[in-house]
Amino acid sequence: xxxxxxxxxxxxxxxxxxxxxxxxxxxxxxxxxxxxxxxxxxxxxxxxxxxxxxxxxxxxxxxxxxxxxxxxxxxxxxxxxxxxxxxxxxxxxxxxxxxxxxxxxxxxxxxxxxxxxxxxxxxxxxxxxxxxxxxxxxxxxxxxxxxxxxxxxxxxxxxxxxxxxxxxxxxxxxxxxxxxxxxxxxxxxxxxxxxxxxxxxxxxxxxxxxxxxxxxxxxxxxxxxxxxxxxxxxxxxxxxxxxxxxxxxxxxxxxxxxxxxxxxxxxxxxxxxxxxxxxxxxxxxxxxxxxxxxxxxxxxxxxxxxxxxxxxxxxxxxxxxxxxxxxxxxxxxxxxxxxxxxxx
Amino acid sequence: xxxxxxxxxxxxxxxxxxxxxxxxxxxxxxxxxxxxxxxxxxxxxxxxxxxxxxxxxxxxxxxxxxxxxxxxxxxxxxxxxxxxxxxxxxxxxxxxxxxxxxxxxxxxxxxxxxxxxxxxxxxxxxxxxxxxxxxxxxxxxxxxxxxxxxxxxxxxxxxxxxxxxxxxxxxxxxxxxxxxxxxxxxxxxxxxxxxxxxxxxxxxxxxxxxxxxxxxxxxxxxxxxxxxxxxxxxxxxxxxxxxxxxxxxxxxxxxxxxxxxxxxxxxxxxxxxxxxxxxxxxxxxxxxxxxxxxxxxxxxxxxxxxxxxxxxxxxxxxxxxxxxxxxxxxxxxxxxxxxxxxxxxxxxxxxx
Amino acid sequence: xxxxxxxxxxxxxxxxxxxxxxxxxxxxxxxxxxxxxxxxxxxxxxxxxxxxxxxxxxxxxxxxxxxxxxxxxxxxxxxxxxxxxxxxxxxxxxxxxxxxxxxxxxxxxxxxxxxxxxxxxxxxxxxxxxxxxxxxxxxxxxxxxxxxxxxxxxxxxxxxxxxxxxxxxxxxxxxxxxxxxxxxxxxxxxxxxxxxxxxxxxxxxxxxxxxxxxxxxxxxxxxxxxxxxxxxxxxxxxxxxxxxxxxxxxxxxxxxxxxxxxxxxxxxxxxxxxxxxxxxxxxxxxxxxxx
Ligand SMILES: Nc1ncnc2c1ncn2[C@@H]1O[C@H](COP(=O)(O)OP(=O)(O)O)[C@@H](O)[C@H]1O
Ligand SMILES: [Mg+2]
Numbered sequence: 002x003x004x005x006x007x008x009x010x011x012x013x014x015x016x017x018x019x020x021x022x023x024x025x026x027x028x029x030x031x032x033x034x035x036x037x038x039x040x041x042x043x044x045x046x047x048x049x050x051x052x053x054x055x056x057x058x059x060x061x062x063x064x065x066x067x068x069x070x071x072x073x074x075x076x077x078x079x080x081x082x083x084x085x086x087x088x089x090x091x092x093x094x095x096x097x098x099x100x101x102x103x104x105x106x107x108x109x110x111x112x113x114x115x116x117x118x119x120x121x122x123x124x125x126x127x128x129x130x131x132x133x134x135x136x137x138x139x140x141x142x143x144x145x146x147x148x149x150x151x152x153x154x155x156x157x158x159x160x161x162x163x164x165x166x167x168x169x170x171x172x173x174x175x176x177x178x179x180x181x182x183x184x185x186x187x188x189x190x191x192x193x194x195x196x197x198x199x200x201x202x203x204x205x206x207x208x209x210x211x212x213x214x215x216x217x218x219x220x221x222x223x224x225x226x227x228x229x230x231x232x233x234x235x236x237x238x239x240x241x242x243x244x245x246x247x248x249x250x251x252x253x254x255x256x257x258x259x260x261x262x263x264x265x266x267x268x269x270x271x272x273x274x275x276x277x278x279x280x281x282x283x284x285x286x287x288x289x290x291x292x293x294x295x296x297x298x299x300x301x302x303x304x305x306x307x308x309x310x311x312x313x314x315x316x317x318x319x320x321x322x323x324x325x326x327x328x329x330x331x332x333x334x335x336x337x338x339x340x341x342x343x344x345x
Numbered sequence: 346x347x348x349x350x351x352x353x354x355x356x357x358x359x360x361x362x363x364x365x366x367x368x369x370x371x372x373x374x375x376x377x378x379x380x381x382x383x384x385x386x387x388x389x390x391x392x393x394x395x396x397x398x399x400x401x402x403x404x405x406x407x408x409x410x411x412x413x414x415x416x417x418x419x420x421x422x423x424x425x426x427x428x429x430x431x432x433x434x435x436x437x438x439x440x441x442x443x444x445x446x447x448x449x450x451x452x453x454x455x456x457x458x459x460x461x462x463x464x465x466x467x468x469x470x471x472x473x474x475x476x477x478x479x480x481x482x483x484x485x486x487x488x489x490x491x492x493x494x495x496x497x498x499x500x501x502x503x504x505x506x507x508x509x510x511x512x513x514x515x516x517x518x519x520x521x522x523x524x525x526x527x528x529x530x531x532x533x534x535x536x537x538x539x540x541x542x543x544x545x546x547x548x549x550x551x552x553x554x555x556x557x558x559x560x561x562x563x564x565x566x567x568x569x570x571x572x573x574x575x576x577x578x579x580x581x582x583x584x585x586x587x588x589x590x591x592x593x594x595x596x597x598x599x600x601x602x603x604x605x606x607x608x609x610x611x612x613x614x615x616x617x618x619x620x621x622x623x624x625x626x627x628x629x630x631x632x633x634x635x636x637x638x639x640x641x642x643x644x645x646x647x648x649x650x651x652x653x654x655x656x657x658x659x660x661x662x663x664x665x666x667x668x669x670x671x672x673x674x675x676x677x678x679x680x681x682x683x684x685x686x687x688x689x690x691x692x693x694x695x696x697x
Numbered sequence: 698x699x700x701x702x703x704x705x706x707x708x709x710x711x712x713x714x715x716x717x718x719x720x721x722x723x724x725x726x727x728x729x730x731x732x733x734x735x736x737x738x739x740x741x742x743x744x745x746x747x748x749x750x751x752x753x754x755x756x757x758x759x760x761x762x763x764x765x766x767x768x769x770x771x772x773x774x775x776x777x778x779x780x781x782x783x784x785x786x787x788x789x790x791x792x793x794x795x796x797x798x799x800x801x802x803x804x805x806x807x808x809x810x811x812x813x814x815x816x817x818x819x820x821x822x823x824x825x826x827x828x829x830x831x832x833x834x835x836x837x838x839x840x841x842x843x844x845x846x847x848x849x850x851x852x853x854x855x856x857x858x859x860x861x862x863x864x865x866x867x868x869x870x871x872x873x874x875x876x877x878x879x880x881x882x883x884x885x886x887x888x889x890x891x892x893x894x895x896x897x898x899x900x901x902x903x904x905x906x907x908x909x910x911x912x913x914x915x916x917x918x919x920x921x922x923x924x925x926x927x928x929x930x931x932x933x934x935x936x937x938x939x940x941x942x943x944x945x946x947x948x949x950x951x952x953x954x955x956x957x958x959x960x961x962x963x964x965x966x967x968x969x970x971x972x973x974x975x976x977x978x979x980x981x982x983x984x985x986x987x988x
Contacts (some may be wrong), residue, residue, distance in 0.1 A: 010955040098954055160854075168953060205935050216825070222832055222853060242769040333953050340948065341767030344774070344940050374786040398888055418891045431889035435907045448903070496894060 031268055034070075034085040037060045039231060039242075041244055043289035048276045053276070058268060060199045067317040075100045075261050084272065086255045087123060089325025090168050090332055095258065096121040097329070102259035108270035113294050114277065121325070123256025124273050125294035127286055130311035130320070131169045134233045135225045137242045147249045151225055152177035152200050159224035161200065162217050165343075166326045167205035167335045169251060170197070172321060173227055176249050186327040190335055194342060207343060218243055234290050234309055247308075248319035252311050254294055286310065347410060349374040349532050350395070355404035357390050357556075364390040366556040367404070371687045377526050377533045379543035382553030382623040383579070388536040391553075392502050395534065396464035397421050419448075419671070424493035424531070425502040428509070432477040438488050439464070447497035463491040466525060483514045487521075494529055501533045507542065519545055540580045542623055544568065552576045563649040575690050577619045585692065586660045595691075599658040605635045614696040620689050625664035630683030637662070639680045645670060655679070679684060732768030741967075744960045751957030758961035767943070768962070772969065775942040778856070778931075781926030786920050789864065789914055790871035794912075796906075797872070812872050820866050822969035824930045825860045826850045828853060831934065866930065867923055871916040879905070879910030918974070927965060942966050 031056045032199035033049070035041045041062065047252065049060040063082045064260045068091050087095060101122040109124065118121035118125050135145050144150075146307065150157065150171070171193045172185050178196035180189075183322050205223055208214040217223045233245040233291070257276065259269040275281070283301035286293045292312025293299065299307070307313040348371035357365040366386040372378050379389040390554050393399040395406060397418035406414045413421050424445075432441050446456045464470045467487035477485055486506060493501055506522075507515045523546060526533055537543050543550050544564040552559045552567060552575070562574040569579035577585060588599040594610035597618050607618050630636040637657040645652040650665035653674060664682060666674065674680065716940050762768050797808045829835050831852040839975065841849035852858055882905065890900040928944035943963060949959035 067951060069954065072954050094954055120834060165948075190936060204937050209932055212935055216828065220826070220828070220832055221834065225891070333955065336948065336953055337765075337767075340945065341765070344767060344938050368740040396892055397894070418888070419894045419896055422894070423892065425889070425892040427885055427889055429883075429885065431883070432884045433886060433890075433904055433908075444890070444895070448832075448893065448899045494895065594756070 016303045017294050020097050022129075023254045029057075030059050030061050031084065031265060031272055032061050032063055032080070032082040033272075034066055034082040035064050036086070037064055039235065043285050047281055047285040047288065048272075051281070052272055052275050056271070058272070060272075065155070071095060071100050071258075071260060072098060074263075078262060080260055080263045080265075083260055083265045083269045085258055085260065086126060087258050088253045088255050089120075089323050090328045091124045092121045092256050092258065093325045093329035094332070100261055100265050102257075102261045102263070102269070104270060108267060109274055113274070115297070118277070118295070120254075120256060123258045124277060126255055126257050126282065127289070127294055128252050128254045128292035128310075128312045130230045130250045130252045130292070131164065132230050132233065133173075133190050133225060133246040134218055134228050135246065136223070137244050140224060142244045145225055146246065148173045148177035149179075151227075152196070152201050154200070157224065160205040160222065161203045162202060162206045162208050162214065162223045162226045162228075163200075164227055165209045165339075166215075166333070167339045168323070169227060170339075171335065172251050172323075173249070174200075175320075182229070182249070182321050182343060185321065186324040187336070188327065188331060190331065190338065194338070197342070211343055223304075230311060231290055247316045249321065250311065250319060251321045251323055252292070253323050265282065348372060348533075349376070349409060351405075351407040352391070352395070354406070355391070355394060355406060356402045357394060357399060358402045359388070360457050363556055365394070368556075368558050369404075370551055370558060370561060371480075371533065375530045375532055377535065377546060377548045379535045379537055379547040379550045380553055381537055381540055381543040381550050381580075384538055384590060385554035386553040386678070388538075388553050389504055390556075392425075392504055392534065392536050395500070396425050398504055400668050411624050418681060422496070422498050423500045423502060424496065424498035426489045426493045426504070427508050428506065430477075431488040432485055432488055432492075434477055437474050437476060441477065441488055442491045442495050444492060449496065453563075456642075459495050463495045466494075466528065467491045467521075472599040480509060483518065486510070486518060486546055490525070492530065494525070498531065501531045502536075503533065504536045505538070506535075508537075508539075515542075522546060533655060539666070544580075550580075552579065554579070570690060571619065573693070574617060574695060577690075577692055580620045582663060584620050584622060584660065584662050584664075585617050585619070586658055586662075587615075587695075590614050590616050595686075597689075597691075599660075603637060603658050605637075605658075605689060607689040607691045608687040609691055611691040615694040617692040617695075618689040619692055622664045624684050624688040625662070625682050626684060627664070627666050627670060627680060627682055629681065634683045634685055636683040637682060639664075639682050641674060641676050641680055643676065643679055644671070644674045657682070735777055739744070744963055744975050747956050748960035748964045751960065754765050758957040759965070761958060762961050762965060771940050771942055771945055772965070775925060775966075776969065776973075777865075778939070778941070779857065782860055783917050783921045783922055785860065785864050786868055786871040787917060790868055790875055791909075792914070794872050796876035797876050798882075798979045805834050805924060806895065809873075809876065812869050812876075815866075815869055821929065824862055825864070827858065827934050831858050853934055854936055856936045859939055862930040862934050863924060863927055870919045874916030874919060875912040876912070878909045882908050890898065898940055902971060921973075922970060925970060946952040 020048060027325065029115040033044075035044070039239050040232055045060075053059055055124065063222065070081060071087075072095075074082070092101075097109070098148075099144040103122050104119055104124060109119070113120065114124065115168070117333060133145065133148065133151055133189065135142070139159065145157065151161065170304045171188050171190075174193040175185050175189065176182065177200070178192060180192070190202075206213075206217060208226075208228075209228050214228045215236050216231065218226045218228060219236040219239065230245060236243045237245070257273040259273070263269065277286075279293070279295050280301050282293045282295055283298035287300065287302060287306050292308045292310040293302070294312075296312070306317070350370075350372040352368050352370040355365060355368045356363065361633070363567075368387070368391060375476060381668075382388055387425045390399060394401050394414070395408075397413070397416060400491055401414050405412055408421070408423075425471050436444065442463055443456045443460045446459055451459075464473055467490060469484060469491070472480060472484065476537065477488065480488065490506075493503075507518050510518060519542060526546075535543070535546060547564060549563055550567050551559060554575050556685065558577045560567055562570075567576055568580055571580065574585060577583050586599060586605065588597040588598065588603075588605070590596070590611045591598045591604060593605045597605045597607060597611060597616060599605065605618060611618075639653070639655045639657040639662055641653060642655040643653075646668065650670075651668055651671050651674060653661065654661070654663045656662060664680070666680075751753070751758070793808075797805050797812070800808065831837055831850075833849070833853065835853075837852060838849040841847075843869055870938050884897070886904055886908075890904045891897075895903065926943050928941045928947060931939050934942055946959045946962045946966075949955040949962065968980075
C-alpha cells in the first residue's frame with residue numbers, strides 16, 4: 002500500500018467516524034425499543050422486515066422497554082431508540098413530561114386511522130389485558146370466576162400474586178370489594194387499600210416482570226394470579242396446567258410513540274403509519290396473540306384466531322377499559338402509598 | 346550426667362531421598378552445639394525434627410529424659426529462631442516478644458516484666474512499640490531472638506540466623522549471641538554452613554555430610570584431629586596428601602616416592618595425611634622433619650603473609666610464607682617446604 | 698480530521714521515540730483520570746445536581762425522603778439485610794477460603810476455579826434456580842415432606858430466601874477476597890507461632906485471623922455495597938414485604954419519572970454507605986488494616 006492510498010483509507014475512515022451521527026440522521030436505520038419474546042418475533046416478521054423491504058430502512062432493536070430511558074434520551078439528546086410502545090398511563094405521563102413527538106398532518110395521515118387512533122401523541126397499535134389466571138393442579142378449571150373468588154381466602158386458601166404496579170392491581174381490588182366495573186374510575190384509593198388489606202396475607206409476591214409472573218403461575222408457586230394474558234398463553238403453550246379467565250380483565254392499549262427531538266422522527270412516523278395498517282396489524286396480532294387496536298383488523302382474523310385476543314367482542318362483557326388519564330392523575334401518590342403499604 | 350537432648354539413630358526420608366540417615370547426638374545441658382555442613386546435608390531437617398515441625402522416619406528424640414517425637418511443636422517448649430525471623434507483622438515488637446507468654450496464659454504483669462527484661466537484653470527497649478517492618482534486619486533478628494528466649498525454653502534452635510546479615514553486623518551479632526548464651530545459659534543448637542562461625546561460637550561442632558554426622562567434637566578437635574577427609578577439607582584450609590602406608594605405620598609413601606612421617610600411625614593401607622597451611626615452613630628442614638619441594642603455581646600478598654599455592658608430591662598444596670620472602674617467590678620455581686612430623690595428621694582411606 | 702492527517706505525516710512517524718519520555722506524568726495518567734471522570738464522577742455529579750434541582754431547586758426531595766417513615770424503614774431494612782448477608786458471607790466464606798489456601802496446588806486451583814465459575818452464570822439464572830430449589834415442589838420441600846413435615850415449611854418468598862439468594866451470589870466475592878490475603882500469609886509464621894507454644898486455635902485467632910483482616914474487610918465492603926444495590930433477587934424470591942432501596946429507586950424512575958426523588962434516594966444511600974465506612978474506619982482503623 003502506498004502512502005497515498007493509506008492516507009486515503011484513513012481519511013475515509015476518519016470521515017466516516019466523524020460523520021457517523023450525521024449519517025444516522027440521514028436515514029439508513031431506525032431504532033425501535035422492543036418488548037422481546039413473542040412481541041419481537043411477530044413484529045419482525047410482519048412489521049419490520051416488510052418495512053425494510055419496502056423502504057430500504059433497516060430496523061434495529063434495542064431491548065428492554067424502559068420508560069425512564071425515554072425521559073433520559075430526551076433530556077440528554079442522546080437517542081438509543083426512536084420508536085417505543087407505551088401503555089396508556091405511561092403515555093399520559095410522557096405527554097405531560099413532553100417526551101414524545103406530536104404527530105402532525107405532515108407526518109401522519111389521520112384519515113387512515115380509526116377515530117380514536119391517536120391519543121396523547123401515541124398511535125394505537127394493539128391491546129393486551131391483565132387477567133385472573135389459575136393453576137389448575139389443585140383447583141378445577143372454571144371454579145374461580147372473578148376477583149371476589151380471588152379475594153376469598155377461606156374458600157380458596159393458597160398463595161396468590163398480583164402486579165406490584167397500582168394501575169393493574171387497584172381495579173381488581175375495587176372489583177373484589179363489590180365496585181361495579183363502570184364505577185372503578187375515578188379510583189377510590191382508601192377503598193382500594195381497605196380491600197387489599199384483606200388479600201395481603203395470601204400474597205406471596207408482588208411481581209414486576211411478566212416472565213416472573215408466568216413462572217409463579219406455571220410452577221404452582223401461587224394458586225392464582227393477576228397476570229398479563231400473553232404470559233398465561235405462553236405458559237399454556239409450554240404445557241403448564243393453567244387457566245386464563247376471560248372475566249373482569251382490564252384492557253390496556255399500547256401506542257407507538259416517537260422520542261421527542263429524534264432526528265429520525267419523519268422516518269419513524271412513516272414506519273408507524275405502515276405498521277398500523279389494519280391488515281398488517283391483524284397479522285401481527287394473530288402471531289402475538291394481542292388484540293388489534295383497529296377493529297377493522299378483525300376482517301383479516303378468523304374466529305378461531307380471536308380466541309385469545311382481549312379485544313375479542315365475545316369477551317366484551319368481562320372487559321374493563323383502563324382510563325389512562327384517571328390513573329395518571331393519581332399514579333405518583335398511589336404508587337408511593339402502595340409501596341409503603343406493602344412493607345407494613 | 347544424663348544428656349539434656351539425645352538424638353538416637355534419627356532418620357528422615359522424603360520419598361526416595363534420605364535427608365537424614367541415622368544421626369545420633371547427645372547434647373549436655375547448657376551446651377552450645379553447632380550443626381555444620383554444606384547446603385543440603387540435612388542440618389535443617391534435623392533441626393525441624395527436634396522442633397517437631399517434621400516427623401521422624403526412624404529413631405528417637407529425647408529431651409530432658411523423655412521421648413518427644415510424638416509431641417506437637419507447641420508442647421515441646423523449644424524456642425526456635427527462623428532464618429527470615431518470622432516476626433508477626435501485625436504485632437508490635439513488645440507483642441511479638443510477649444506472644445509465647447500470652448499463649449501460655451501468663452499474667453499480664455509477668456508478661457510485661459519478662460518482655461522488658463528481654464527487650465533490654467537485646468538492646469531494643471526504645472523500639473518496644475514499633476512494628477517489625479519499621480526495624481532494620483539486625484533489629485528484627487534481635488526481636489526474634491528475644492521472642493525465642495522469653496519463655497525460658499528447654500532448648501534454643503537457630504537455623505542459619507546470621508546468613509542474611511552483612512559481614513560487620515554478622516560479627517557483631519556473633520558476639521552478642523555468645524554474650525546472651527552465657528547470660529541465659531540455654532542449651533543451644535545452631536545450624537550453620539559457615540565453619541568460622543561454628544568455630545567461634547560453639548562448645549562442640551557436629552559436622553554433617555550427606556545426611557550423616559561425620560564427627561562431633563570441640564572446635565579444636567575437629568580442626569586439628571579431623572576423623573574424615575571430608576571434615577578435614579570442610580573445616581579450615583587444608584593440605585591433604587594421599588598415598589599408602591609404609592612398613593612403619595606412621596610413614597606415608599606418596600606416588601612420587603616421598604616418605605612422609607605422621608604424628609600418629611595411619612589406620613588404613615590407602616591413607617592420607619593432613620597438614621594445615623600454617624604448619625608449613627619455607628627453607629631448610631631441621632632433622633626429622635618432612636620435606637617436599639613445591640612447584641610454585643601462584644603467589645598472593647594478603648598483607649600478613651604471602652599465600653603460596655603450588656604442587657608437590659602430586660598434590661595441590663598451599664601455605665603462608667613470610668612477606669619478606671615475596672621478592673624471591675616466582676611462579677614456576679621450586680620452593681623447599683617442610684613441617685614437623687607431629688603436625689601431620691593421619692586420615693583414613695577415602696570413603697567408598 | 699486534519700489532526701488525523703497530520704498524524705500521518707511521514708516526518709511525524711519518524712519522530713524520535715525519546716520524545717515520549719519527556720511527557721509529564723500527569724499527561725500519561727490523563728486518560729485514566731478522564732475515564733474515571735466520565736464514567737464515575739460525571740454521573741455522580743449529575744445525580745447530585747438532579748437531586749437538588751428536579752423538578753424545582755431546593756431540598757424538597759431530601760425532605761420528602763427523610764420525612765416518609767416507609768422510606769426510612771426501607772433504608773433500615775436494606776442496611777440490615779446487607780449487614781446480615783455480609784455477616785453470613787464472612788462466616789461461610791472464611792472456612793472455604795482457608796481450606797482452599799491450605800490445600801494449595803491442584804486441589805486449591807480446582808476449588809478456586811469452582812468458586813469463580815459461578816461468576817460466569819448470569820445472576821438472574823442463579824436467582825431463578827433458587828425459585829426452583831426453594832419452591833413448593835423443589836428438592837428442599839421434598840426432603841421436608843419425606844421427613845414428615847407436610848405441608849413443608851414455606852421457604853420461597855421469605856426474607857430467608859432473599860438472604861440465601863444474595864449470599865449465594867455474593868459469596869464468591871468474599872471467598873476470593875479472603876483467599877487472596879490468606880494465600881499471602883507466610884506459612885513460616887504459622888510454624889513460628891506453633892513453635893512458640895501456640896495451639897492451633899491460638900495460632901488461628903492471634904495470627905491468621907488478624908493477618909486476614911484486610912481480606913475480610915475488602916470482601917465485606919464489596920458484599921455490603923453490592924447488597925445495598927441489589928433488588929432483583931429480593932424481588933424475585935424474597936418476601937413481598939421486603940423492599941430494597943434500589944427497588945424503590947427503580948420504581949421512582951421507571952414508573953413515576955420522579956428523577957429528583959430517585960436521585961435524592963441514591964445520594965442518601967451513598968451518604969449512608971460513606972457514613973458507615975467512616976464509623977467502621979474509626980472503630981477499626983481501616984487505613985491501617987488495608988496496608
Ligand atoms: N520437604 C522436603 N521434601 C523433599 N526433600 C527435602 C525436603 N526438605 C529437605 N529435603 C531434602 O533433604 C536434604 C537435606 O535438606 P536440608 O535439611 O534442608 O539441608 P541443609 O539444611 O543442611 O541445607 C536435601 O537434599 C533436601 O533437598
Ligand atoms: Mg538449611
